[in-house]
Amino acid sequence: MALAYIDPIDKLLNDAASGKSLFKNREVLHFTFIPETILHRDEEQKKVTQSLLPLLKKSRPSNLLVYGKPGTGKTLVVKKVLNKIQERVKEQSFPIELVYANSKEETTLYGLLVKFGRQLGLKSQKELPSTGLSISEVFNRIISTIEKNTLNTVFVVDEIDYLAELVSKTGKDVFYSITRANERLKKGSLTLVGISNDLTFKERLDPRVLSSLSEEEIVFTNYTVGQIKEILEERIKTAFIPKTIEQAAINLCSAMAGQEHGDARRAIDLLRVAGEIAEREQADLIQEEHIRKASLKMEEDKETTALNSYPLHEKLLILAVMKANGTTTGEIYQSYKNLCKTVRQKELTQRRITQILSEIEMTGLISGKIIHQGMHGRTKKFSLTLHPETIKKAFKEDLTLEDLL
């Protein structure tokens, strides 16, 4: 007699296969995927194109600075325009070389320059080692390749404010070198397109750099809730099978993203995650409820990955903050020292701890507030902004922290 055993794996696989998919083309819901239509950005597209027009005539356009909050399509528009121009010029003997780098992804100035160099054809370690050279040497090599091949280069620096930070930290004049590189070039040219989220970052820049960097400026305005809705609907047409998503869900999704400074990327992500959740639940309609779940999930995922990516002492500190919730640096430090003792770790100095605390604060996992207690001195009070359960769950895998939970 056959056993009435149903393999749980088979069951899940069967269910998944029989359950219908809500997606027609999931790819469309990734913001990086460049769609044919970028809605509500005609003005900006025009402006960007206009300022880069000189490239067609083999001359160097002004350096360009593009501002806008996250998810306003800045990067998309810039990339699209440049790609089109590049295509146009392909047949001509004066090619445009397009290099793109996101300063946020590169932790160092050196890394950023290397990334540029790589895209310009300095592929091998020999031509451009990933470490060991001085920054000016890397820069010289980049310049000489441009010259050698007579390239019209366009450097797109995303999140240029981060780069500005890096530069100021090391005290190097790279910006200045880049913006004035054209004076050194006998052949070829170099145009800088900076993209920034921070409208105030200019003020922190060296005035000499500023004058040549921001020859032209374009500001991307935030999307309104209505515009986000239209963008979503456009994507939904290609991404989902018709009639799988409730109108109310779309409204909620655009409203949620709209409140957060009109971030279209977030809205699209939200929709995708909601779709995935609905699919897993075998629902055949995406409803408001799924959007809410998706929002929660994304929030939690973000927190968990952030927590897990911290090194040991940062984790210990978060635990210390958790144990001594809502208390001062001094108390947290005590608590932290105890934790160190139990896991047999050498404790760091208080100076370092304050630094780490403010680093963690920046990511938003904890929040701090400076308080003055008169003759009891000045201190900072920290408290968790997330659920202790989330932390416990995230740290469970870390063996060194096992017995602290």
Next chain:
DNA sequence: CCTCCACAGGAACTGATGGCGT
């Protein structure tokens, strides 16, 4: 009005890492 607390947070430095050019 002055004092003095309990830290905040800047600056400069160290030591390790990793890899260059010569």
Next chain:
DNA sequence: ACGCCATCAGTTCCTGTGGAGG
């Protein structure tokens, strides 16, 4: 083999500070 360069985590030393309590 040697000096050099960039970077990172961490340390040492430091100056600055709002207001309760004298």
